[in-house]
Amino acid sequence: MSETNEIEIPDQLLNHLGVNDTGFLRRVYSGGLDKYKKHLTRIGFVEKQRILDAGCGFGQWTLAMAQTSKQAIGIDINSERVSVALQLASINGFKNVEFRQATLEKVPYPEETFDAIFCYSVVYLTDYHKVFKEFFRILKKGGDLYICTNGPGWYLYNIIANPNPSIDFCPRWYGLQTFWNTLIRKRNGLSPRTGARVMTPSTTRRTLHKSGFEVAALGAEGTLAIGDDQTLSPSPNYGGTYMGLVNVFEVIARKP
Numbered sequence: 001m002s003e004t005n006e007i008e009i010p011d012q013l014l015n016h017l018g019v020n021d022t023g024f025l026r027r028v029y030s031g032g033l034d035k036y037k038k039h040l041t042r043i044g045f046v047e048k049q050r051i052l053d054a055g056c057g058f059g060q061w062t063l064a065m066a067q068t069s070k071q072a073i074g075i076d077i078n079s080e081r082v083s084v085a086l087q088l089a090s091i092n093g094f095k096n097v098e099f100r101q102a103t104l105e106k107v108p109y110p111e112e113t114f115d116a117i118f119c120y121s122v123v124y125l126t127d128y129h130k131v132f133k134e135f136f137r138i139l140k141k142g143g144d145l146y147i148c149t150n151g152p153g154w155y156l157y158n159i160i161a162n163p164n165p166s167i168d169f170c171p172r173w174y175g176l177q178t179f180w181n182t183l184i185r186k187r188n189g190l191s192p193r194t195g196a197r198v199m200t201p202s203t204t205r206r207t208l209h210k211s212g213f214e215v216a217a218l219g220a221e222g223t224l225a226i227g228d229d230q231t232l233s234p235s236p237n238y239g240g241t242y243m244g245l246v247n248v249f250e251v252i253a254r255k256p
């Protein structure tokens with residue numbers, strides 16, 4: 001098992017990526033994997049037999065899981081990101097990790113495959129009613145689900161502060177589009193699969209319950225601590241609210 005903290009990213013891996021993706025890849029790997037391992041430890045998502053990183057992007061969480069669990073599997077709809085994650089794993093000597101292109105609405109694994117599912121900053125892009133049912137199907141009984149997702153404060157922050165803009169991504173436009181997607185869906189019951197939608201703690205909790213989960217904890221991103229190591233202090237990347245609106249939040253749920 002690789003124990004490296006810093007991940008080597010060869011320049012040729014960046015050649016095919018757009019400006020926004022290149023910036024995102026550099027940001028997520030800056031400072032290495034230790035911060036991700038700390039987060040996984042705080043929420044008790046370590047020492048698992050088989051853990052899924054659902055919507056793994058460039059794979060930084062998956063690699064941290066590979067260092068803290070027996071086997072880690074990352075899936076993502078974006079083949080370019082999956083290919084980069086695969087190459088990073090191989091170049092950096094990871095053996096107990098797999099990456100695969102797949103959608104969260106139809107995960108290509110049988111019932112009760114995973115003892116934990118981790119899903120950071122993805123479900124607001126999906127048809128999450130379907131996705132939670134799919135997570136329930138592939139989790140073992142007693143298995144844990146972690147979700148981190150975005151409340152309305154995050155999109156308001158994007159509109160007002162315009163963080164990390166690039167030539168191919170405008171946070172301000174993204175925030176406006178997301179509010180629009182959410183209103184359209186509310187009005188005519190559509191379930192658009194393109195673009196983000198605002199989620200709230202109450203709808204997330206309700207949808208998880210409907211899918212069969214028990215919600216164990218819900219709070220602002222980086223604040224939940226249910227792992228064995230209770231000495232780890234919270235390390236949020238975002239404020240709990242922005243201008244009074246719920247910002248990025250996390251949930252831990254269990255399949256009974």
Ligand SMILES: C[S@@+](CC[C@H](N)C(=O)[O-])C[C@H]1O[C@@H](n2cnc3c(N)ncnc32)[C@H](O)[C@@H]1O
Nearest residue numbers: 055056057076077078103104120121122125126
């Ligand atoms: C904001 S990124 C987060 C990636 C990663 N979890 C992280 O924390 O860096 C969202 C990811 O979700 C993926 N995604 C969006 N919709 C998806 C779907 N329906 N099924 C699987 N992956 C999806 C995107 O391709 C993208 O890599």
